[in-house]
Amino acid sequence: MLPGSTLTVALAAVASSLVLAACERETETAAAPTPRPVRTITVVKRETGTPLTFTGRIEAEDEVSVAFRISGRLLANDTKLGDRVKAGQVLAQLESQNEMNGLRQAQAALAAAQGQLTQARNHFDRQQTLLAQGWTTQANFDVASKAQQTAQSQVDAAEAQLKSAHDLVSFTELQADAPGVITATGPRAGEVVQAGQMIARIARQDGRDAVFDVPAQLIRSASPNPQITVRLTDDPKVTAQGRIREVAEQANPVTRTFEVKVGLTDPPAAMRLGATVVGQVQTNAGPMIEIPSTALTRMNQQPAVWIVDPSTGTASVRNVDVSRFDEAQAVISQGLDTGEIVVTAGVQALHPGQKVRVLGSGP
Template sequence: MQAERTDSARSHCLAVSALIVMSLALCACGEEDAKAPPAPVRPVRTMTVAPQPPASALAFTGHIAAQDRVDLSFRIGGRVVAREAGVGAPVRENDVIARLDPANELNDLRAARAALAAAEGHLREAEGRYLRQSQLLARGVISRADFEAAEQGRLSARSQVAAAQARVASAEDIVGFTTLKADAPGVVTRVGAEPGEVVAPGRMIVQLARRDGRDAVFEAPADVVRALHAGDAATVSLAGQPGVTAQGRVREISPQADPVTRTFTVRVGLSDPPPALRLGAAVSVRTGDDGEAAIQIPATALTRRKDKGMEAGVWVVDPAASTVSLRQVEVVAADPAMAQIGKGLAPGDIIVTAGAHVLREGQQVRLGGAETP
């Protein structure tokens, strides 16, 4: 009995000791938390937001060209005997443009037709022989080998007829190649051969500007072409008649500069151009407009916090308290160097441009330098 009381007392003492130790540990942790140092003052680079002057419209001088141009040529060589269309002539689809001398091609066609007639005669003879041999075989007059030879002769004659028919079709196609036709309506802008010349296959006979589109074409230097983008709106005016205009969009910017002028060719596709804007007409092209003042900041100032549903934001400095706060902004346009802000910033705001990735809300900062906008 005395031993049981002694063990109970020992257990009670151990429990009390454990509670005391845990209390002391909790107190120590609380003291450590209370003594935790505040967030360090971060050195950052800043800039003061200022509006940029509005971008002015760009003006160029160019000319009207066809959106699609095609060089029409013969698929075979020969001597040109006629050219029906000259420079400036309007043509319709399937109109005859030029003709070659078809004498040799017609001779080949006649020879192919003659070979076909001979092959058809051999086929009729083979068909008759096969019919007779089949009847004789049924009566037991001839051997099976004689019948199979007649059957093989009929199959061979049929193959010869098929080959002759293919040669006739090919010869007819070649005769058709001696006539050059327009594949679409348009206007002839260049000619490359005259009647009497011997031309090779693929040589340009006429150049056709199709009627399905017009482009305003101009040259732009390298420092200006960087401001142009495919899809930019443009206004095209006829030189000498500024009232004759057409609207369009930049359709193509040459990826390579001209080796002589070092300029880039830009093509503006026109929508519903008036008849006065003829091919080759001199025009003035105006891209962009005199927009409003914009706010531009370095791209390094942008911070994305998708965990808070913020696509883009910047850290704004409170100059009185030297603290920062994250503000959401609307990015209108951006490139690897600069970003154009539509909403969220006002002239005079101080924003962080370097060191933004280590900041927290309300953290104190030390301004280490300022950038010019």
């Protein structure tokens, strides 16, 4: 048997060894954290474009507001929304007493000027005859000639004033310059209107547009000169084809969208002015990468995604360019390649170089 002191020393040594072994096992356990579980997808490219739909309205291709050229009090205005008008049809009238008085004054002024011209011509003819016979002087003849020219100028001025007076009288009637449909009306009879104030708006019957408010990114993603299918919202069987005719140069200050006018080819009669329609257009059919929107995060104030390295099982973050985004999916234009593994769930809890475990795979 070992002496008591020797036994005590041996037991202490064994205990120290056990403590050191336990510490080493704890250190090894702390150094090997459990991989974080994540969900992923493998990047693939699609070769077909995505159809985009947006809601709009039917408007006239050519719509004009008509107004009086002069101010006055409305005597009559019987225009109603939806009325069909013909070219030359009277739409409204102003009280014309002042203009008629001006016309009569101009007629009287012309008559007086014509009388003076007749008198000046007779005097000129007499002076011309007397000068030829030697009974008058050259100075008298020159005075008569000048008086005739002055009288002729006064007649010309009076005729111009009479024409202007006739125009003012005609301006008291507002006529349609082309056939069409009334789409808006202005002041009614009895109101005083100013020159240029809208009395009615006419949609001329020479074309129909489908008008949409479109985000800038959809304009960029659409094919050049795309064929657009337009359908009535209340009857999708009523369709028409069209192409973009005009894109607004400036965005709406409230919605930040651009007004796009689509010229329709032979639109059916059911597509009346103001009808609500749905337009569908195909985006560019180039290769696209789509990922769930939950995969997006941010790095350096730019969109980014987490990439899983299959050889090491670690995650790294990478910036990407997003060409289109909605609540479900994001279209990536640059930053990803086919076959790469992108984290779609758990992106907020990752850090660079972290070990991950794809859910559904082995530990």
